[in-house]
Amino acid sequence: MRPARLISSRQLAQLARPAVCVPAETPLHQHIRAFSVLNRPPPKYEGHVPLTLLEKGAMTLGSAIGAFIDPRRADLIATLGEVSAGPVAQRLRDTMLGDPVGRQILRDRPRITSESWPLDELLAMPKNTVGYVYGRFRQRYHMSPDVRDEVRYIDDVECAYVIQRYRECHDLYHAVLGLPPQYVEGEIALKAFEFVNTGLPMAALSLVAVARLKPAERQRFFSIFLPWALRSARRAKPIINVYWEKELMTDAAELRERLGLEKPPSLHKLRMKPKKATAAPTAAPTPAAAPTTPLPEQPTTA
Template identity: 40%
Template sequence: MIEGSRIRLKTWQQAAVAMGSAVGALLDPRRADLIAALGETTGKPAFEKVLQRMKSCPEGRAVLLERPRVVSANVGHAWDLPENTFGAAYARFMGSRNFSPDDRPPVRFMDTDELAYVTMRAREVHDFWHTLFDLPTNLIGETALKVIEFEQMGLPMCLLSVVGGTARFSGKQRKLFYQHYFPWAIRAGMQCTDLMCVYYERHFHEDLEDVRRKLQIVPAPVVP
């Protein structure tokens, strides 16, 4: 991410990459590299605001100073924590889906190391948020989380993902989303703390429900 080479783009090049990434991501939402490129080329002002908020928060400053990475070598101990802990819940989330924390695409289009790290951090804490909000990784769950991410970070990519996600809903999914998940996501994203300022790894050993209360997180509704 920081060790690799980043690409400096002119304004027109950023626009071209953003447009191409947006079209490609809409055609194939599984292309994480295109979604990442879209987020970077359209999200610099939003990431700059996140960076300033992190600098003004003690826990956020600790994250920026130590730059923890959510990779297997650093979070593997979560699999050995007691069942009730946040870390164990994260491990269950990842293990049940055969996800690896090492699969995030690198940051390529940010100007500074600080912005590159904040961008990568936003990418890497995504699964922490899934765990804390108790959201599945299906289309409805991912779209609901993008609503929360938009409220938390203001990234245009998140808004575009919500539009693209809802466009792929079936009639039943659309009704379910707008009746239950969308209003919950709006409230949940506004109510919780500034999630980019949280040093999640320091809370792995804590009880999951205690972490939720501390961060003022309301889990997703249980829909019959």
């Protein structure tokens, strides 16, 4: 028979100590580490990157400066739009939820890609339809919807789709409104329109690119295109609620009228330099005829 072990005084003190219980009402979040660079929550959708407020502020400033230096950096413009969206993306989603067409878009979540919108099918549609106008736009300017970046920095899944939808529809606004993308003043004019119509701060931040315009372009922007953007965007219906996939066979002019969109003046014609009037060539002076000496009169014969 094994001898019984004696309990030490330390073990007796531990047994005598009252048990400490965590109250049931203690909130669990007190035991969870705060969101930081080293402690990121899991992504909420594929490609999602959660950011701290400090990171969002730094990326907002950096992308805004980079986009101002080079307005053709679509990646910087996309990043700027996401990190600066904030509660505006939620308001834009609420705008869609308050419209039957917008709600259907949120349910279906269609995507605009070269696979879902083949270029050859768009160009086969009747002329002046939305599909043909958009296809001709893609063909003329060598644009592809596949180059649009995926949303990564929007935390809410539904709001992320709203920003993705807005981003993919941008070229449709160019095509239907007739604003060529190769001119900076046309791009800024469309951003001004989008800011008034959608309220997205990224569109307003893009207006700082006005400082890069030449004097003639700046004068044209403030006298023609900015008044157009303010006037047309206020009268138009929310363009985020357009189900473009169901409007491809609609006449573009009819759709503009239904949405209250005013087509701006042609930027191509405004930028055409007037031809210099060339003076008509003057005829070369003819040399003066040499004086002729009169011949002596010949005697007439009877």
